[in-house]
Amino acid sequence: MIKLENGWNTSVPGFEAGAAMAGVKKEGRYDVSVIFSTVPAACGAVFTQNKFCASPVLLDREVNKGGYAQAIVANSGCANACTGVKGYEDAKAMQAHTAEALGIKPEEVFVCSTGVIGAFMPMDRILKGIDDAVEVMDENGGEIAAKGIQTTDTVIKHTAYEGIVGGKKVTFGGIAKGAGMIHPNMATMLTFITTDAAIAPDVLKRAVKKAADLSFNMVVVDGDTSTNDTMIVLANGLAENEIILSEDHPDYPAFFEMLLACASDLSRMIAKDGEGATKFLEVNVIGAKDFADAKKAAMAIAKSPLVKTAIFGEDANWGRITCAAGYSGADLDPEKASLVVGGVCLFENGLNKNVSDEVMEPIMAQKEISLTMDLAVGEAKATVWTCDFSYDYVKINGDYRT
Amino acid sequence: MIKLENGWNTSVPGFEAGAAMAGVKKEGRYDVSVIFSTVPAACGAVFTQNKFCASPVLLDREVNKGGYAQAIVANSGCANACTGVKGYEDAKAMQAHTAEALGIKPEEVFVCSTGVIGAFMPMDRILKGIDDAVEVMDENGGEIAAKGIQTTDTVIKHTAYEGIVGGKKVTFGGIAKGAGMIHPNMATMLTFITTDAAIAPDVLKRAVKKAADLSFNMVVVDGDTSTNDTMIVLANGLAENEIILSEDHPDYPAFFEMLLACASDLSRMIAKDGEGATKFLEVNVIGAKDFADAKKAAMAIAKSPLVKTAIFGEDANWGRITCAAGYSGADLDPEKASLVVGGVCLFENGLNKNVSDEVMEPIMAQKEISLTMDLAVGEAKATVWTCDFSYDYVKINGDYRT
Numbered sequence: 001m002i003k004l005e006n007g008w009n010t011s012v013p014g015f016e017a018g019a020a021m022a023g024v025k026k027e028g029r030y031d032v033s034v035i036f037s038t039v040p041a042a043c044g045a046v047f048t049q050n051k052f053c054a055s056p057v058l059l060d061r062e063v064n065k066g067g068y069a070q071a072i073v074a075n076s077g078c079a080n081a082c083t084g085v086k087g088y089e090d091a092k093a094m095q096a097h098t099a100e101a102l103g104i105k106p107e108e109v110f111v112c113s114t115g116v117i118g119a120f121m122p123m124d125r126i127l128k129g130i131d132d133a134v135e136v137m138d139e140n141g142g143e144i145a146a147k148g149i150q151t152t153d154t155v156i157k158h159t160a161y162e163g164i165v166g167g168k169k170v171t172f173g174g175i176a177k178g179a180g181m182i183h184p185n186m187a188t189m190l191t192f193i194t195t196d197a198a199i200a201p202d203v204l205k206r207a208v209k210k211a212a213d214l215s216f217n218m219v220v221v222d223g224d225t226s227t228n229d230t231m232i233v234l235a236n237g238l239a240e241n242e243i244i245l246s247e248d249h250p251d252y253p254a255f256f257e258m259l260l261a262c263a264s265d266l267s268r269m270i271a272k273d274g275e276g277a278t279k280f281l282e283v284n285v286i287g288a289k290d291f292a293d294a295k296k297a298a299m300a301i302a303k304s305p306l307v308k309t310a311i312f313g314e315d316a317n318w319g320r321i322t323c324a325a326g327y328s329g330a331d332l333d334p335e336k337a338s339l340v341v342g343g344v345c346l347f348e349n350g351l352n353k354n355v356s357d358e359v360m361e362p363i364m365a366q367k368e369i370s371l372t373m374d375l376a377v378g379e380a381k382a383t384v385w386t387c388d389f390s391y392d393y394v395k396i397n398g399d400y401r402t
Numbered sequence: 403m404i405k406l407e408n409g410w411n412t413s414v415p416g417f418e419a420g421a422a423m424a425g426v427k428k429e430g431r432y433d434v435s436v437i438f439s440t441v442p443a444a445c446g447a448v449f450t451q452n453k454f455c456a457s458p459v460l461l462d463r464e465v466n467k468g469g470y471a472q473a474i475v476a477n478s479g480c481a482n483a484c485t486g487v488k489g490y491e492d493a494k495a496m497q498a499h500t501a502e503a504l505g506i507k508p509e510e511v512f513v514c515s516t517g518v519i520g521a522f523m524p525m526d527r528i529l530k531g532i533d534d535a536v537e538v539m540d541e542n543g544g545e546i547a548a549k550g551i552q553t554t555d556t557v558i559k560h561t562a563y564e565g566i567v568g569g570k571k572v573t574f575g576g577i578a579k580g581a582g583m584i585h586p587n588m589a590t591m592l593t594f595i596t597t598d599a600a601i602a603p604d605v606l607k608r609a610v611k612k613a614a615d616l617s618f619n620m621v622v623v624d625g626d627t628s629t630n631d632t633m634i635v636l637a638n639g640l641a642e643n644e645i646i647l648s649e650d651h652p653d654y655p656a657f658f659e660m661l662l663a664c665a666s667d668l669s670r671m672i673a674k675d676g677e678g679a680t681k682f683l684e685v686n687v688i689g690a691k692d693f694a695d696a697k698k699a700a701m702a703i704a705k706s707p708l709v710k711t712a713i714f715g716e717d718a719n720w721g722r723i724t725c726a727a728g729y730s731g732a733d734l735d736p737e738k739a740s741l742v743v744g745g746v747c748l749f750e751n752g753l754n755k756n757v758s759d760e761v762m763e764p765i766m767a768q769k770e771i772s773l774t775m776d777l778a779v780g781e782a783k784a785t786v787w788t789c790d791f792s793y794d795y796v797k798i799n800g801d802y803r804t
Contacts, residue, residue: 052728052736052752082724084737084753117721118754227725305707309796319519322484323629326454334454335486350454351486352520391796394711 001258003265004171007160008142009194011173014038014238018137019148022129024077024115024122032129033148034137035072035192036102041236042201043069044208045110048229054081055088056111057228059095063110067201072192072232073098073133074112074149075126076177081117081227090121097127101134110232112190114151114177117227146175149190153177155273159265161258166241166251170197172258176266178229178273189216189229189270193262197255198237199244206247207256208233215263218295218384219271220302233259271385276392279311280368285325286381287337287374293330294382297375300328301384308389311369316360318346325373336376342369403660405667406573409562410544411596413575416440416640420539421550424531426479426517426524434531435550436539437474437594438504443638444603445471446610447512450631456483457493458513459630465512469603474594474634475500475535476514476551477528478579483519483629492523499529503536512634514592516553516579519629548577551592555579557675561667563660568643568653572599574660578668580631580675591618591631591672595664599657600639601646608649609658610635617665620697620786621673622704635661673787678794681713682770687727688783689739689776695732696784699777702730703786710791713771718762720748727775738778744771 010017015037019030045064047057063069073094080087091111099106113121133148146156160173178189199207212231237243244252272280283302288294301307304324310317318339325332339347342363346355363369412419417439421432447466449459465471475496482489493513501508515523535550548558562575580591601609614633639645646654674682685704690696703709706726712719720741727734741749744765748757765771 048729050725050728051732051734052724052739082721082736082749082752082754084751117725118749227728305791305795312796319484322454323452323519326452326629327450330453332453334484337454347484347520349486350484352484389707389796391793393707394714394791394793394796 001161001163001261004160004162007173008146008158009035009173009175009192010139010142011160012171012194013196014236015194016137016139017141017145018133018135019141019144020129020132022125022132024075024125030144030148031077032075032126032133033145034098034130034133035145035194036137037070037194037234037236039236039238040068040070040108041234042067042199042204043232043234044201044204045230045232046209046212048227050227052082052227054079054113054228055083055091056080056113057230058088059091060110060230063107066107068108069110069234070104070108071098071102072110072112073130074190075129076149076151077115078113078119078121079115079117079228080113080121083118083120086120090123093123094126094130097130101131112230114149114190114228142173149175149177151177152275153273155269157266157269157273159262161261163254163258165197165239165254168239168241170195170239170241170258172262174262174266176270178270191216191231191266193233193259195233195235196237196239197235198239198241199235199255203244203246204233204235207259211256211260211263214260215267218382219267220299220384220386268385271387274387276390276395277387278390279388281311281386281388282370283384283386284370284372284381285375286372287376287378288380288382289331289378290380291382294380295384297325297328297330297373298382298384300324301373302386305389308386312388312390314364316341316346316364321371321373322347325375330375331377332375333377338374338376339371341371342366403563403565403663406562406564409575410548410560411437411575411577411594412541412544413562414573414596415598416638417596418539418541419543419547420535420537421543421546422531422534424527424534426477426527432546432550433479434477434528434535435547436500436532436535437547437596438539439472439636439638441638441640442470442472442510443636444469444601444606445634445636446603446606447632447634448611448614450629452629454484454629456481456515456630457485457489458482458515459632460490461493461497462512462632465509468509470510471512471636472506472510473500473504474512474514475532476592477531478551478553479517480515480521480523481517481519481630482515482523485520485522488522492525495525496528496532499532503533514632516551516592516630544575551577551579553579554677555675557671559668559671559675561664563663565656565660567599567641567656570641570643572597572641572643572660574664576664576668578672580672593618593633593668595635595661597635597637598639598641599637600641600643601637601657605646605648606635606637609661613658613662613665616662617669620784621669622701622786622788670787673789676789678792678797679789680792681790683713683788683790684772685786685788686772686774686783687777688774689778689780690782690784691733691780692782693784696782697786699727699730699732699775700784700786702726703775704788707791710788714790714792716766718743718748718766723773723775724749727777732777733779734777735779740776740778741773743773744768
């Protein structure tokens with residue numbers, strides 16, 4: 001498996017993409033994107049668990065049930081969330097319009113929206129944007145399609161891998177947007193991964209769920225889950241590998257490894273691009289009773305405002321980290337637990353190791369910091385990615401009126 | 403029931419208190435406090451659920467089982483947490499020393515510590531401080547005892563009520579410390595409530611648990627639960643009301659009302675004194691399936707950094723509030739839910755009410771803001787108190803090294 005230098009969804013054979021500046025966001029910015037597979041593709045998707053989910057999410061759940069899809073249409077600038085019956089009709093109209101422009105069935109089109117909550121979609125501009133995006137669509141359109149889904153992102157998040165599945169060259173390409181559940185009324189993590197591998201829809205669905213649980217669901221910026229979060233994977237089979245019909249198929253591990261590599265890359269990019277982030281933090285929990293417990297403890301550490309502000313302040317404040325593990329609800333042995341930050345053990349067998357500030361200063365000054373908390377009660381582990389909590393987080397989220 | 407003007411633990415007949423400047427904190431600050439009942443008192447206490455609980459908490463759980471106690475000894479400056487076997491022995495030594503100085507049994511003395519995590523107690527100074535505090539102890543010592551448990555608190559939190567229970571005048575007095583799980587390595591919410599009401603220990607224990615669940619457990623500053631959180635209630639029976647032997651006793655409601663009034667007062671003071679807080683926020687959730695769900699939704703709203711920064715920025719950002727309710731896991735009807743902020747309905751039947759900024763500006767500019775989210779699926783409700791999230795929170799917690 002090798003990582004491609006400048007990979008996008010359209011790095012994958014059989015995928016085209018396009019985007020338009022439809023005026024939903026500020027002028028001069030792409031805000032409507034279309035990703036298209038020239039042949040029907042198996043699909044797998046996971047969605048936000050937020051009970052106020054956006055209208056497109058309701059629609060996409062139906063598309064996902066169908067098992068095959070050929071296109072994704074997405075807009076930024078308006079989330080079409082908390083918009084009731086009219087919002088659902090607008091999402092249906094986007095779907096129908098895209099299907100018509102592409103000559104496919106509406107039920108093969110995923111619809112995604114991100115942006116302001118509670119506002120209705122400017123449908124004339126959106127439909128015009130879909131036409132324009134389809135018009136320019138080609139196998140080089142991956143980058144503008146990625147731009148079309150950005151909101152407050154400061155970098156374009158994309159990745160791609162090439163590898164061998166069942167003796168055939170297979171490519172995966174992915175893009176994502178999201179930087180927490182950010183900005184005034186802005187929402188959402190969106191990620192679209194394409195591949196030419198051949199896999200059955202039901203196996204793909206489970207693989208996507210599993211990959212999401214190990215990647216996007218392990219990212220926390222501010223702990224807020226948006227109304228629109230969506231991950232969609234399309235697998236069009238053009239690589240002509242023997243179709244993967246179950247998890248027991250010998251090629252499944254290779255497939256899953258590439259899918260997870262894409263998803264993990266994009267997840268880390270989202271954590272690094274957290275609002276106002278100055279540092280990237282990897283939280284490893286080991287020695288847990290089970291994965292759920294490991295995740296619980298890692299999430300508690302990663303979400304703690306006290307831990308996040310300490311990381312911002314370059315302070316190896318182990319008390320806050322162990323404390324967060326302690327209240328997480330995860331099983332732990334307080335007399336055997338230990339904590340390593342940046343390779344230095346600060347806390348062992350429940351006791352302070354009295355490591356000097358001089359030792360920790362250069363470690364805490366780094367841009368990327370990793371810590372490992374051992375709960376000392378089992379064998380399970382989990383890794384969560386997050387960022388620090390800076391003045392700019394407060395500024396971006398609190399101060400935009402001034 | 404009337405609120406006393408300048409009430410403390412020692413406003414209650416039969417209670418004395420004292421404090422000393424033992425040099426655990428900076429010079430010139432009280433840091434060791436003793437609260438004493440001249441007769442044995444029924445006791446009820448609740449403690450942190452943090453798995454890394456401090457040594458004094460382990461000890462106090464045993465005291466609490468005994469049902470009766472006569473004293474509380476507390477220090478600030480050192481939390482005696484993550485200190486292992488030595489920490490436990492130090493807590494035992496504090497207990498024994500206090501008992502000896504007061505001429506009571508060690509198992510009738512609660513021990514509380516708050517301050518730096520992971521450091522051992524300066525036992526010589528602590529024991530000397532206990533002697534000094536007992537030396538000056540009298541019925542006017544409530545205020546200095548309150549000072550002796552402060553760490554980063556900016557105000558002294560105290561309250562007292564007088565009322566009639568079973569035809570007798572009964573007094574309740576309470577103090578608290580805490581402002582989140584704050585400051586470099588500092589921890590803890592501590593609260594001590596005294597009363598001269600007569601009540602059986604088992605009834606008192608359950609009443610304390612219930613009162614804590616409706617007050618202190620409904621406060622959230624940063625969502626971090628410390629290693630030392632402790633609430634202790636001592637009831638010495640000197641009011642000579644007929645002893646309350648069960649929840650069915652006709653005087654129980656009056657007793658519970660006064661206990662809850664004290665606990666609620668102190669809880670709100672803690673939320674208002676949250677680190678860097680510029681505003682106090684009351685989050686009401688109504689229309690929930692049950693209390694657990696109502697609390698879940700209210701806590702999700704109150705803990706959300708996006709909501710807290712919006713309140714700081716005086717932004718009536720209803721999308722963030724409904725979104726937090728949506729991901730809380732609480733049952734809700736997205737098409738019937740509504741949200742009122744400062745008396746103005748911003749969101750109704752799942753739709754934006756398009757209230758203008760002009761309407762909301764004066765409301766959001768107030769120091770105390772109340773919001774009510776209706777989940778529209780039941781009759782249960784809950785109220786959580788919190789504060790906003792300001793630059794100063796990041797400064798206090800992240801920037802102290804510079």
